[in-house]
Amino acid sequence: MKNLFKTATGLSPSHYVAHERMEEAARLLAETDLAIAEIGEKVGYTKPGAFTEAFRRDRGCTPTQFRKQR
Secondary structure, rough: HHHHHHHHOOOOHHHHHHHHHHHHHHHHHHOOOOOHHHHHHHHHOOOHHHHHHHHHHHHHHOOHHHHHOO
């Protein structure tokens, strides 16, 4: 099943889920005034620091920096 998923999407299931979480986080950062910690919770992170680090790895900047750029 994992191989079929990767063939279809180009990503492993875990990378796909992580990517989709960051896409939603980026959308919320750009389109809402929700607190960053609240956005992190909405996309599945219980610790704000873990969300910030995951976002930085995916997008190359912190959620705060991303929001300021928009």
